[in-house]
Amino acid sequence: MNQPVIGAILDWDWVGRQLDTIGVQLVEHVQLTAIAVGVGFVISFPLAVFAYRHKRFYAPITWVTGVLYTIPSLALFILLIPYTGLSTATAEIGLVSYTLLILIRNIVAGLRAVPADVKEAAEGMGYTRRQILWSVELPLALPVIMAGVRIATVTTIGLVTVTALIGKGGLGFFILRGLRDFFPTASIVGAVLSVALAVVADGLLLLVQRFLTPWARAVKVRAFA
Amino acid sequence: MDFALDTFRWLTDPTNHSGPNGIPVRLWEHVQVSFLALFLATLLALPIGLLIGHTGRGEFFAVSVANIGRALPSFGILGIVFPLTLGVLPGFGYYPTLIALFLLAIPPILTNAYVGVQNVDRETVEAARGMGMSGRQVLAKLEVPLAAPLIVAGLRTSAVAVVATATLGAVAAGPGLGRFIIDGFVTRNLAKAAGGAVLVAVLAILTELAFGLLERSLTPRTSSQGRRRTPRAGGIATPETA
Known part of the structure; x- marks a missing residue:
């Protein structure tokens, strides 16, 4: 139904000629996202476990990461430029700082949702605090933690496009091009591929989650049997 | 620290506080286009969300x-709306920015209204x-008052996103504080760009705080279930909502 409209807006010849560039930008987009979420998780994980064990630190940690999350991305990138220049570092510092709030909140929420009697049972069996964390709490918290990773990934894929304004940007390169040259095809290619990438990444992470928590599936199967 | 000092000087320089390109004018443009977009999105999305939750x-x-x-x-929405509406609507960057912000504000308002009513x-x-x-x-008398904290949480998410994205409208001659950032960036006047960035950041944080206070004032404290954490974009998400 929309075919003629889209056909008129999109310059397919241009798309055909840009296939190589699209591939290059797609790879950059994935790299920027993977580094941001990976580094974000490495920072968030110890902070979240700390905030979970010491409740009074939860509010200040989420307050600081909340302020970071609220600062508009373009403003944050601009404020970093005098220190880190127009570099990948500037882009990544900004992108990482947006993942922190999402990841920390979800890791803590996942850990808090672990039933107290399960923890007590593990304690009664002589588990140390570290053993309880790694073999009881984290596995049970995994679905909520993975939900956080998925939201952080989808959000980051969208934010990466803004880094086009500081010379990075992956698929955002095309969005910026469309804006500057008033050429809708380029913007649509950038935006549509960015959404597609987000959907694919979300689906893949869901598969990873199912693979990591086979017991969740087992319960469902039993419920239907 | 020269950079921080230059930025402070730019922000406090009286010549930047007057004229058609002064800070008050740009700030007003920013607030005006953000508020109008949020208002129009609420007008459309809130009734639809409430109705879906109710029925x-x-x-x-x-x-x-x-x-x-x-x-x-959000950058993608701007990128698509701008070239498509140029020439169709009067003005250069205002209406495309307004439309993009309006579209951006709809999902959180609609979803939170729906979830809020459904959770009653x-x-x-x-x-x-x-x-x-x-x-x-x-x-x-029942569903809307009980869903009020979640509805306001949706407005808060939308408002902060709108204020942040209004900055990006300046890339294609849109209104608002983003102009300082883009113009400063293009003319290599980093103090100006950073001054604009500081203003935008403060505006976004004030928006978040204002809606946070409103949300808190609407949340019952004596409820036996305790104060429920409100799921919003980027917030705690259970696997079902993700």
């Missing part, structure tokens, strides 16, 4: 809007029905 019909639609809203980059305890609703309340009364 239980169109849930698939609500979930789809939420998912697309999360995946679609069914037994309470049935009790109200049993007392002879009509569907409209149930919605107005």
